[in-house]
Amino acid sequence: MTKDAEAPLGVFDSGLGGLTVVRALRQVLPNEDIVYLGDSARVPYGTKGADTVIKYAASCARHLLGQRVKAIVIACNTVSAVAIESMRIDLDLPVLGVxxxxxxxxxxxxxxxxxxxxxxxxxxxxxxxxxxxxxxxxxxxxxxxxxxxxxxxxxxxxxxxxxxxxxxxxxxxxxxxxxxxxxxxxxxxxxxxxxxxxxxxxxxxxxxxxxxxxASTVAAETRDYFQTRDLLAAPRPRAGKIRLFVTDVPRSFSDMARRFLGDEDVPEAEQVDL
Amino acid sequence: MTKDAEAPLGVFDSGLGGLTVVRALRQVLPNEDIVYLGDSARVPYGTKGADTVIKYAASCARHLLGQRVKAIVIACNTVSAVAIESMRIDLDLPVLGVxxxxxxxxxxxxxxxxxxxxxxxxxxxxxxxxxxxxxxxxxxxxxxxxxxxxxxxxxxxxxxxxxxxxxxxxxxxxxxxxxxxxxxxxxxxxxxxxxxxxxxxxxxxxxxxxxxxxASTVAAETRDYFQTRDLLAAPRPRAGKIRLFVTDVPRSFSDMARRFLGDEDVPEAEQVDL
Missing domain, CATH: 3.40.50.1860 (Rossmann fold)
Known part of the structure; x- marks a missing residue:
């Protein structure tokens, strides 16, 4: 397990909607660095079979592990419903769902x-x-x-x-x-x-x-979880950073990201191939 | 080329929306038997790359050819935009798009x-x-x-x-x-x-x-095309039959099919694996 409280928190979703969870997390955990992965090339997950969703979720988790996250929040309802158990078994770090x-x-x-x-x-x-x-x-x-x-x-x-x-x-x-x-x-x-x-x-x-x-409830539970396990990032002069990965850059990416994140200041998205 | 005017007309779409084209076709070509294929497992096509859409369209066309259709109407705008040329080259029968x-x-x-x-x-x-x-x-x-x-x-x-x-x-x-x-x-x-x-x-x-x-304009062009090429089915006592294939049965299939087809009497869908 990545025990480092200063490591970033990983968040993933099938698309950009999960940025509402990032918004809620920032409100209660302003010091955390967050790495977000939106699997926008394969959105939506909701229409896909459980085996496929589990496979996709595993590939998203691998990418976040590569970013050395200390915990993963699944912002996606479908993944939370279908794949959270297998992720908890496979991954040696805390996994929270919505x-x-x-x-x-x-x-x-x-x-x-x-x-x-x-x-x-x-x-x-x-x-x-x-x-x-x-x-x-x-x-x-x-x-x-x-x-x-x-x-x-x-x-x-x-x-x-x-x-x-x-x-x-x-x-x-x-x-x-x-x-x-x-x-x-x-x-x-x-x-x-x-x-x-x-x-x-x-x-x-x-x-x-x-x-x-x-979104708010998973953010609150994540804060409680970090508090009880000494995983909170230390207070720092600047707010936590956000890094944004997507598997496809949607045409209206910046508008959508701004809307879901509730912030004018949306970081550039980095495209990854999972 | 299937020269048989009594052969069915093939229609395909990425989902069930193309049933509005079937509805329009039935209004102007009441004697035609129609085989409809909705690739509902892979809907939507609009977000996918051109190569993928061409590949999907080819597999849909193969299924319709197996039903011995005399012509194919592409009800899908994405396929009409991206794959109609390659289909016209590959298939030895008339292909009409929207x-x-x-x-x-x-x-x-x-x-x-x-x-x-x-x-x-x-x-x-x-x-x-x-x-x-x-x-x-x-x-x-x-x-x-x-x-x-x-x-x-x-x-x-x-x-x-x-x-x-x-x-x-x-x-x-x-x-x-x-x-x-x-x-x-x-x-x-x-x-x-x-x-x-x-x-x-x-x-x-x-x-x-x-x-x-x-939908109405492709139906009218199909009728004109059949007329000038002697491909119209002969008048018959009963209306043309509709056969419905889908690659996935959506949960609200019958409601949606009824709505798009504008008919209470929706045939059973047969599920196929392409």
């Missing part, structure tokens, strides 16, 4: 035990959140709602105004009918709609409804 | 020589319509507008109401500013938005604006 922290936060926040999940059709179909939540608490029930429009809306930068609001209402309606009191945003792209979803959910379900964002 | 007929219809319909194209980011980036239009007429100018939200909206069945209308307006605005008088729907999914796009375009640009739908 699903377990999101599920834990949801179970903690729910009073009624009725939890809604908004995610891509692939994640909903995989039942990953349902399994993670019911592992934690048998008194809970999970209601999954696929929200496929939110990904292209986020990639287009159409995250405010009537269209995202109408889309949010459409996806929230079945969850409102199911009487959930917590809604998990189970896709890397969805934190961009946090305010819209929270506002519409409160209108529809009342002020008590809680939105759990899987 | 781009040339759409471009011809657009040039024929435009009075000002200013033509707008709505398509996926991949098709716009490939400049395929620009090349096809300027090959036909040097006095025309093409204005491409990527409309990425329309594909997930179509796949979700959200083809009417405020959201598709707002999306259409957003995508039409730059074309209105450019002063186009014809708009080509350059993606297999977009015919589902024909009325919405036409209504909004008329409000924004005036009643003279014409919408050219590449």
């Amino acid at each position: 699903i377990e922290p999101g599920a834990r936060a949801a179970v903690g926040a729910s009073k009624t035990g009725r939890i809604g999940v908004l995610a891509t059709p692939g994640t909903i179909f995989s039942q990953a959140y349902t399994r993670a939540v019911t592992t934690l608490s048998t008194r809970t029930e999970v209601f999954g709602q696929a929200a496929p429009l939110l990904v292209p809306l986020a990639e287009e930068g159409w995250t405010d105004g009537d269209v995202p609001r109408l889309a949010a209402r459409r996806y929230l309606e079945p969850l409102a009918r199911a009487g959930v009191d917590v809604i998990v945003l189970g896709c890397t792209h969805y934190p961009l709609f946090f305010s819209v979803i929270e506002e519409e959910a409160k209108k529809m379900m009342g002020d008590h409804v809680r939105i759990v964002d899987s | 781009i040339e007929p759409g471009a011809r219809a657009a040039v024929g319909a435009s009075k000002t020589g200013r033509i707008g194209v709505l398509a996926t980011p991949g098709t716009i980036f490939s400049q395929a319509y620009t090349r096809a239009v300027t090959t036909l007429s040097t006095r025309t100018e093409v204005f491409g507008q990527a409309a990425p939200l329309l594909v997930p909206l179509a796949e979700e069945g959200w083809t009417d109401g405020d959201v598709p209308r707002l999306a259409a307006r957003r995508y039409l605005e730059p074309l209105a500013r450019a002063g186009v008088d014809v708009i080509v729907l350059g993606c297999t999914h977009y015919p589902l938005f024909f009325s919405v796009i036409e209504e909004e375009a008329k409000k924004m640009m005036g009643d003279h604006v014409r919408i050219v739908d590449s």
